[in-house]
Amino acid sequence: MSIQIPRGTQDILPGEVEKWQFIEKKARELCERFQYKEIRTPIFEHTELFTRGVGETTDVVQKEMYTFTDRGDRSLTLRPEGTAAAVRSFVEHKMYGDPNQPVKLYYMGPMFRYERPQAGRFRQFVQFGVEALGSQDPAIDAEVIALAMSIYNSLGLKKLKLIINSLGDKESRLAHRSALIQHFEPRIGEFCQDCQNRLEKNPMRILDCKQDREHDLMKSAPSIIEYLNDESKGYFEKVQQYLTALAIPFTVDPNLVRGLDYYNHTAFEIMSDAEGFGAITTLCGGGRYNGLTQEIGGPETPGIGFAFSIERFIAALKAEAVELPVNKGIDCYLVSLGEEAKDYTVGLLQRLRLAGFSAERDYLDRKIKAQMKAADRLNAKYVAILGENELKENRILVKRMETGDQWEMNLENFIEKFLELQQ
Incomplete structure (x- = not known):
């Protein structure tokens, strides 16, 4: 169950x-x-x-x-x-x-x-x-x-x-209270049990009753404004x-x-x-x-x-069909190809996050096409692609998803260069 x-x-x-x-x-x-x-x-x-x-x-x-x-x-x-x-x-x-x-x-x-x-x-x-x-x-x-x-x-x-x-x-409410009791008491039996209980304890609460709101005595009840x-x-x-x-x-x-x-x-x-x-x-x-x-x-x-x-x-x-400015996506998605590149992105992802970026990577050993689709679903602004060759040559490919613009960056100073892209 x-x-x-x-x-x-x-x-x-x-x-x-x-x-x-x-x-x-x-x-x-x-x-x-x-x-x-x-x-x-x-x-x-x-x-x-x-x-x-x-x-x-x-x-x-x-x-x-x-x-x-x-x-x-x-x-x-x-x-x-x-x-x-x-x-x-x-x-x-x-x-x-x-x-x-x-x-x-x-x-x-x-x-x-x-x-x-x-x-x-x-x-x-x-x-x-x-x-x-x-x-x-x-x-x-x-x-x-x-x-x-x-x-x-x-x-x-x-x-x-x-x-x-x-x-x-307090003085105004006491005067209004007496007027309400006098108004409702002769016909209080026509009201729900809650209203009957409220008559002596708190007659103003009768006016808030949802069950008897259409009763004719409700419409003619004395107004508090008259007793201020x-x-x-x-x-x-x-x-x-x-x-x-x-x-x-x-x-x-x-x-x-x-x-x-x-x-x-x-x-x-x-x-x-x-x-x-x-x-x-x-x-x-x-x-x-x-x-x-x-x-x-x-x-x-x-x-x-x-x-x-x-x-x-x-x-x-x-x-009112008001859309709040939320769920705007992430700054960067790391795409990795090969075991060594995948291992490297573990530390790179942490450095991105500590630098103030919202970032994510693949954890399901997906192919590059599936990783790019994952980045798109997360509405990533950029993807950073790291393969075995890029890792050996100490470089990383960065792509702006909205425009398709691409840059090659030195892997060692990638965080600094990525920061410059935001300016």
């Missing part, structure tokens, strides 16, 4: 993995420009981190976490998202005491959620995320959104739509002002509700408008979470961040 990959996971093979590496590299480069530094946290954490940080009423905690008990009878969970772990590390290592504030972090790595696999959605997925902790200036909200948009734009995505909303401060106090309104207006100054188009959607409990004030999603992208159009989501550090045991610290999956990023690139 053959063993196959678990459902909801994938193998990323050579030829495809280069796209991932390119996206990851570009995201890192942009984070460096914006002064965000990388943080790496464990793949599993104490379960309590997510029940407290993400929220007990969320689908993530209630239905999607991979939780297990270890040999010490501790409940541990494979991380379903990155923010709670980053904030836990921020608190545990007392980064709030660093002189450079706000603390700007980014992370990248596998996350795990037990949900129904579908196009662009997996049970193990790679998430890239950013967190800015220590500032409640609305300008940092705009910066975080600008960073997310910059990553997408830098890789050629154009059909993007930025949706923003304000979830308000003056401070929250002013904050949201500033965020919009800064986004306009940054020439970032956006749409305000009062029904945007992020799926995790820790959000307040600014919430946003970046969606793909590409034709054929699929029913789930969200590429990236984020927002402000001013109470999360206290929930995890730290001091009151404002924060904002976003996260996106690399899988959905690649799906969006495919939908």
Whole structure:
């Protein structure tokens, strides 16, 4: 019986993995420009981190976490998202005491959620995320959104739509909460069991329900915008002002509700408008979470961040037919004829690589024609051909594959001469 990959996971093979590496590299480069530094946290954490940080009423905690008990009878969970772990590390290592504030972090790595696999959605997925902790200036909200948009734009995505909303401060949310309960309670029996459970615990999460999204009460539900106090309104207006100054188009959607409990004030999603992208159009989501550090045991610290999956990023690139500049081939393929020449290319190949070139040679004792075909498959820029006669005469033949131009070079200073060819 053959063993196959678990459902909801994938193998990323050579030829495809280069796209991932390119996206990851570009995201890192942009984070460096914006002064965000990388943080790496464990793949599993104490379960309590997510029940407290993400929220007990969320689908993530209630239905999607991979939780297990270890040999010490501790409940541990494979991380379903990155923010709670980053904030836990921020608190545990007392980064709030660093002189450079706000603390700007980014992370990248596998996350795990037990949900129904579908196009662009997996049970193990790679998430890239950013967190800015220590500032409640609305300008940092705009910066975080600008960073997310910059990553997408830098890789050629154009059909993007930025949706923003304000979830308000604690006072505004309490007023909105009461209005939602009053609105839904008389007919809550018409909603799914999840929504019924959320009515008292977190009624705003009802607005995020996929099952009952077409219910008429959803369309007439009171908007959080109507319950924002003056401070929250002013904050949201500033965020919009800064986004306009940054020439970032956006749409305000009062029904945007992020799926995790820790959000307040600014919430946003970046969606793909590409034709054929699929029913789930969200590429990236984020927002402000001013109470999360206290929930995890730290001091009151404002924060904002976003996260996106690399899988959905690649799906969006495919939908827009964007070709990333990857798989460009190798610099040199060594073709050898005869046993002595073949032995010599072992050391020559190493010298090429140590000089900074991507290079390869034949390992299957193929004929010269088959070796040339192998070089062509690898998209080699040059081939260097070494036979028994060339070896005796201390020379090597170099051919540029694109043009057919050829040079004879002294074997002893081949590396130096090959370097000159690149200039």
